[in-house]
Amino acid sequence: MSFCVLLLIVIIISMVYFVASKGISTFTSGDVKVSEFLFGTKWSPEADTPSYGAFPFIAGSFLVTLIAALIASPLSICAALFMTEIVPGWGKKLLQPVIELLSGIPSVVYGFVGLSVIVPFLRNTFPGQGIGVAAGALVLSVMILPTITSVAADALASLPQNLKESSFALGATRWQTIARVILPTTFPAIMTGVVLGMARAFGEALAVQMVIGNAPFVPRSLFESASTLTSVITLSMGNTTMGSPQNNALWSMALVLMLMTFVFVLLVRMLERRNKI
Amino acid sequence: MQFRKTWVMALALTSVVALSACGNNNGGNNAATNNGGKNAAATNAPTETSSGTDLSGSILASGSTALQPLVEQVAEKFMKTNKGVDIQVQGGGSGTGLTQVAEKQVDIGNSDVFAQEKLKDADAEKAKALVDHQVAVVAIAAVTHKDAGVDTLTKQQLVDIFTGKVTNWKEVGGADQKIQIINRPSSSGTRATFENFALGTKTEDLQGSIQEDSSGTVKKMIGETPGAIGYLALSYLDDSVKTLKYDGVEPSVDNVITGKYPVWAYEHMYTNGEPTEVVKAFLDYMVSDEVQNENGDVVELGYIPAVKMQVSRDVAGKVTTK
Numbered sequence: 001m002s003f004c005v006l007l008l009i010v011i012i013i014s015m016v017y018f019v020a021s022k023g024i025s026t027f028t029s030g031d032v033k034v035s036e037f038l039f040g041t042k043w044s045p046e047a048d049t050p051s052y053g054a055f056p057f058i059a060g061s062f063l064v065t066l067i068a069a070l071i072a073s074p075l076s077i078c079a080a081l082f083m084t085e086i087v088p089g090w091g092k093k094l095l096q097p098v099i100e101l102l103s104g105i106p107s108v109v110y111g112f113v114g115l116s117v118i119v120p121f122l123r124n125t126f127p128g129q130g131i132g133v134a135a136g137a138l139v140l141s142v143m144i145l146p147t148i149t150s151v152a153a154d155a156l157a158s159l160p161q162n163l164k165e166s167s168f169a170l171g172a173t174r175w176q177t178i179a180r181v182i183l184p185t186t187f188p189a190i191m192t193g194v195v196l197g198m199a200r201a202f203g204e205a206l207a208v209q210m211v212i213g214n215a216p217f218v219p220r221s222l223f224e225s226a227s228t229l230t231s232v233i234t235l236s237m238g239n240t241t242m243g244s245p246q247n248n249a250l251w252s253m254a255l256v257l258m259l260m261t262f263v264f265v266l267l268v269r270m271l272e273r274r275n276k277i
Numbered sequence: 278m279q280f281r282k283t284w285v286m287a288l289a290l291t292s293v294v295a296l297s298a299c300g301n302n303n304g305g306n307n308a309a310t311n312n313g314g315k316n317a318a319a320t321n322a323p324t325e326t327s328s329g330t331d332l333s334g335s336i337l338a339s340g341s342t343a344l345q346p347l348v349e350q351v352a353e354k355f356m357k358t359n360k361g362v363d364i365q366v367q368g369g370g371s372g373t374g375l376t377q378v379a380e381k382q383v384d385i386g387n388s389d390v391f392a393q394e395k396l397k398d399a400d401a402e403k404a405k406a407l408v409d410h411q412v413a414v415v416a417i418a419a420v421t422h423k424d425a426g427v428d429t430l431t432k433q434q435l436v437d438i439f440t441g442k443v444t445n446w447k448e449v450g451g452a453d454q455k456i457q458i459i460n461r462p463s464s465s466g467t468r469a470t471f472e473n474f475a476l477g478t479k480t481e482d483l484q485g486s487i488q489e490d491s492s493g494t495v496k497k498m499i500g501e502t503p504g505a506i507g508y509l510a511l512s513y514l515d516d517s518v519k520t521l522k523y524d525g526v527e528p529s530v531d532n533v534i535t536g537k538y539p540v541w542a543y544e545h546m547y548t549n550g551e552p553t554e555v556v557k558a559f560l561d562y563m564v565s566d567e568v569q570n571e572n573g574d575v576v577e578l579g580y581i582p583a584v585k586m587q588v589s590r591d592v593a594g595k596v597t598t599k
Contacts, residue, residue, distance in 0.1 A: 048479070115494070120501065130502075210494065213487040213488065214462065215483070215484065215485060215486050215487065216482050217482070217485075225485055225487045225488075232462075235490050236463075237372075239371060239466065240370075240395075241372045243399070244395075
């Protein structure tokens with residue numbers, strides 16, 4: 001058993017080391033300054049005087065992730081409440097497989113549905129071409145729905161029965177019990193689900209890349225072509241040669257992605273600690 | 278019981294590690310791969326007298342996804358007649374193919390562009406070691422959404438559109454409709470070809486422009502988005518989009534072969550130094566009449582045969598008549 005643990009640790013450490021050493025080479029080779037990379041808004045790696053500002057991608061990633069979480073969280077929490085509190089019988093029987101199915105759909109399918117359904121819908125309803133942050137966030141919100149719902153449902157189900165019973169005994173209605181007792185006590189656990197969903201949204205590449213438009217700019221509206229860290233990496237990694245400044249810059253973005261994942265994991269840890277008290 | 282379970286798991290894990298170590302070796306040291314292939318082939322050879330050749334070995338190719346279908350199909354045929362040869366074709370993109378062949382991780386690196394265009398500056402030395410084999414030609418046409426109302430565009434008009442100077446189709450004689458650019462990422466070989474030979478200049482990405490990675494998605498987007506303009510390889514053109522003439526010249530195979538239509542590029546298969554016997558045999562087969570004639574794989578898959586070209590072009594873009 002200790003061998004398995006050792007293997008896992010070695011794999012993780014070597015991956016972190018690999019991405020970090022690759023990602024740092026952008027800055028150590030003297031091509032780009034860290035501040036220029038993080039806050040520069042101009043990305044034109046193929047120009048005669050190339051510039052490697054990754055801010056549009058970082059901003060794009062945060063934008064789609066936050067909007068997706070804002071759309072998905074209320075829906076997921078309601079679905080979880082429906083499954084555990086309102087109709088625990090057939091509600092759970094019906095919703096559980098649906099949610100499991102949702103999480104099993106490959107991301108390329110989400111992307112294609114987004115491109116064929118959501119993008120034309122947005123194009124006909126709002127100004128612009130339908131492609132952009134809004135389309136990306138909508139697709140992502142469906143993708144992270146199962147993550148948040150299942151974590152939230154588990155949290156709600158594990159709530160001690162006597163808390164609810166005492167609330168009812170005091171004469172509280174079901175709605176009062178949900179709003180005043182159940183949700184506040186399970187809040188940290190539900191937030192764990194939201195953060196996990198955001199982590200998934202932040203790292204998702206393919207589906208977002210298909211609907212977001214991939215222009216390397218901070219978008220002026222939700223319906224204008226934008227990029228995320230993942231979309232620019234998948235778009236350009238294969239076309240660039242190892243060791244070229246552009247390739248290194250892409251690795252630096254991968255490093256930013258990885259660091260963000262660590263932040264998400266840290267957040268989950270902190271929430272879990274709060275949950276225990 | 279518990280004890281045995283632990284052992285089985287440990288065994289499984291060690292075998293996984295051993296296997297992955299093997300995988301690394303194959304990637305990092307292609308001499309070993311070749312030897313392995315040769316040994317395997319040698320044991321097969323006596324029983325496979327019907328194949329008629331004594332070629333044996335394995336070939337690993339990676340790179341351009343635009344060229345991949347052709348290499349795969351030809352490799353299948355080549356392996357049927359040469360039982361001792363094993364060819365594996367991987368995608369990954371032109372940059373990946375060139376990197377891997379320069380570092381001798383693969384035998385053949387497929388690329389949409391000349392190696393010198395990707396391996397620049399510090400890597401220029403690496404490009405010198407690579408030997409170019411041009412196996413096909415891909416021509417690229419500007420295409421628009423059907424309702425743009427334009428039939429032909431001049432070079433200057435295209436430049437104005439792709440640099441954002443012209444933003445409405447009516448300014449170039451079309452409908453009153455905003456122009457939406459559907460581009461390829463700046464690292465893409467298709468975009469490099471279009472910019473070099475159709476526009477004659479590099480373009481900056483414009484705010485609001487759309488970039489897509491694959492030709493299929495580009496075609497879908499242009500077909501669906503009103504006022505869209507983009508560019509596609511000839512093999513992708515169909516009725517869902519409107520193909521534009523370039524300076525009045527129709528982007529047809531004949532016009533490319535005679536050199537009248539300038540927006541085309543070679544598909545390259547690079548080897549590191551002169552190819553080994555088995556790789557050379559495969560590359561020779563790629564440019565043989567069987568593959569390159571009008572019923573061959575090259576035409577069937579929508580490429581233009583390299584051997585048919587009446588003009589040739591060098592790295593600097595200089596075109597000479599053969």
